[in-house]
Amino acid sequence: MGSQLVNTLEREDPCRLQALREFYSGKRVVITGGMGFIGSNLAIALVELGAHVLIIDSMIPEYGGNTFNIEPIRARVKVNISDVRDRTSLNYLLQGQDLLFNLAGTLSHVDSMRDPFTDLEINCVSQLAILESCRLYNPHIKIVFAGTRGQYGRTSGKPVAEDTPMQPVDVNGINNVAGEAYHLLYNDVYGIRACSLRMTNTFGPRHQMRHPRQGVLNWFIRQLIDGEKIRLYGTGTQIRDINYVADVVEALLLAMSDERTNGEAFNLGGEALSLRQFVELAIEVNGGGEYELVPFPPEAKIIEPGDYVADYSKFHKLTGWKPRVSVREGIRRTLEYYRTYKHWYWGEHPAGVPPTPFENLPFGA
Numbered sequence: 001m002g003s004q005l006v007n008t009l010e011r012e013d014p015c016r017l018q019a020l021r022e023f024y025s026g027k028r029v030v031i032t033g034g035m036g037f038i039g040s041n042l043a044i045a046l047v048e049l050g051a052h053v054l055i056i057d058s059m060i061p062e063y064g065g066n067t068f069n070i071e072p073i074r075a076r077v078k079v080n081i082s083d084v085r086d087r088t089s090l091n092y093l094l095q096g097q098d099l100l101f102n103l104a105g106t107l108s109h110v111d112s113m114r115d116p117f118t119d120l121e122i123n124c125v126s127q128l129a130i131l132e133s134c135r136l137y138n139p140h141i142k143i144v145f146a147g148t149r150g151q152y153g154r155t156s157g158k159p160v161a162e163d164t165p166m167q168p169v170d171v172n173g174i175n176n177v178a179g180e181a182y183h184l185l186y187n188d189v190y191g192i193r194a195c196s197l198r199m200t201n202t203f204g205p206r207h208q209m210r211h212p213r214q215g216v217l218n219w220f221i222r223q224l225i226d227g228e229k230i231r232l233y234g235t236g237t238q239i240r241d242i243n244y245v246a247d248v249v250e251a252l253l254l255a256m257s258d259e260r261t262n263g264e265a266f267n268l269g270g271e272a273l274s275l276r277q278f279v280e281l282a283i284e285v286n287g288g289g290e291y292e293l294v295p296f297p298p299e300a301k302i303i304e305p306g307d308y309v310a311d312y313s314k315f316h317k318l319t320g321w322k323p324r325v326s327v328r329e330g331i332r333r334t335l336e337y338y339r340t341y342k343h344w345y346w347g348e349h350p351a352g353v354p355p356t357p358f359e360n361l362p363f364g365a
Contacts, residue, residue, distance in 0.1 A: 002072055003045040004333070005246040005253075008324060023257040025050030030097045032056045032084055032130070033065075033104035037207040038146070038199075040069035042101060042249050047073045049253075056093060056104070058083040063106065064208035068344035084126040090133040097138060099256055102130060102183075103146045105176070108213040109303050112172035123175035124182075131186045131194075139192055144256045145183045147198035147265060148176050149241070149308050157239060157307030162198070162265055162314055170303040180265060187263040195261040197251055199268050200310050204245030204330055205337035209345040217242065220279055221334055223289075225342065230283075230291035233300060236276030239307035243270040244330035247323040254319040261318065269310030270323040278327065285331045 009017035029046055033039045034055030046053050053073075059065040059081050070077060082089040084104045094100065105123045106112065112119040127145075134141050150173040151166045168174045183194040203217035212219035217240075223230045251268050255261045273281070276291075283289035296304065316322055325333075338345060 003041070003048045003246075003249075005041075005045050005249050006048045008246065009250075012324065020253055020257065021049050024253070027051045027098045028054070028096065029099045029101065030054045030056060030094060031101045031103060033146075034101075035059060035065035035067065035069055035079070036103065037064055037069075037204075038202065038245060038248055038252075039101070039103045040066070040206050041204070041245050042103070042252055043070060043077060044073050045249050045253065047076045051099075053077045054093065054097070055079045056082050056084070056089075058104075062208075062211065064214060066206070066208065066344065068341070069206045084130060085121055087129045087133065090130055091137055094130070094133045094141065095137045097141055100130075100134070100141050100143045101146075101252060101256065102127070102143055105146065105179070106172065109150065109170045109172050110213055110299055112170050112175070113299065113303065116171040119171050119175055123172065124178045127179035128182050131182055131192065134192050135186065135190050139190065142193040142256060142262075143183060143195075144252055144261075145180055145194060145196040147180045147196040148173070149198060149200045149267075149310065150305070151177045151180065151198060152305075152308070154305050155308055157309060159309050159311040160267065161311040162267055169305050184263055184265065193259070193262045195255055195263065196265040197248075197255055197268055197315075198265060198310075199248060200241040200243055200270065200308065202243045202245055202248050204334050206245070209338065209342075210347055216275070217278060218334070220282055221331070221338065222346075224282055224286045225335065225338055227289075230279050230289065231294045232275055232279060232291055233294060233296045234304075236279070236291075236293055237274045238304065239272050239274050239309060240278070241269045241272045241308055241310045242278065242327050243268055243323060244325040244327070244333075247325055250324070251315065251319075251321050254321050255315075258319055264314075266315035266318075267310045267312045268315065269312040271327045272309045273327060281328060282331050282335075285328060286335060 035057035153167040180196045186192045187194040207218040
């Protein structure tokens with residue numbers, strides 16, 4: 001259950017692993033949203049690199065935080081159950097920290113249209129509050145912000161570089177544009193070192209599996225495990241640029257450890273596949289399964305961005321980053337993880353094994 005990234009680097013790139021160990025060893029690192037999908041995978045890697053990790057997470061139901069996600073490092077991290085909308089908590093928790101991976105945010109495009117003010121509060125207002133806490137109480141911290149492909153909106157399927165005009169199709173995309181802009185502004189005006197990684201569709205272990213609103217790739221995998229027929233909207237030919245979570249964790253670690261990223265935004269990208277191709281590949285790796293094409297629900301159709309293919313050459317040229325894990329291999333690993341630990345993600349638990357209680361978490365600042 002340890003860090004797949006660290007294990008991979010030990011085999012494939014020991015020089016990079018050594019450089020990361022030298023940078024992160026002894027560093028005081030905060031991860032907002034650290035009990036969630038990407039945050040927990042990042043936390044495990046950071047602990048194995050020698051960092052002192054503080055996780056901040058609101059644990060709001062439906063948002064993806066899961067106490068089991070940090071099971072491999074439970075005794076080696078501190079956890080503070082706090083909402084990024086709580087400015088008093090942020091003012092205290094960010095003091096004395098060296099690095100901040102700012103991953104807290106709502107992810108659902110549909111939810112952002114149904115409840116735009118909550119999306120505004122978390123993805124926009126709270127980002128400004130975090131930056132103000134840093135400006136007032138810890139201006140020497142460095143921040144990596146989790147941007148998103150949703151900032152671009154519809155792109156006509158052409159490779160998208162960082163200077164492509166951003167025309168979001170939903171409230172979530174607009175608020176992420178603003179959240180990123182605040183970080184880059186505070187870098188330029190106040191000298192608070194910050195950069196943004198615009199992430200694309202990410203899948204893998206530790207993603208929430210109770211609903212499909214935060215990403216359909218893992219939901220397809222749940223349906224396969226449950227023996228259900230996968231339902232694809234429209235023709236299924238809409239293209240997504242897909243990353244496995246371990247590759248995203250490596251990108252985050254590299255962006256933080258390189259001072260040349262300050263004040264910049266970067267695309268991440270991987271294998272460009274249609275959703276239908278992803279599902280067919282998952283069925284093949286799973287050894288069976290079925291899917292069907294169904295009409296788009298009206299609320300999803302109106303904000304469907306169409307094809308997306310990222311040009312991540314800017315980040316590659318600067319850091320050497322590129323995806324290491326193929327979609328096929330990522331699917332295999334993800335199926336294996338959830339077959340083993342599904343009870344902690346499906347909302348049920350094995351007989352005689354209670355849910356991981358909050359009181360057993362290593363609370364503290």
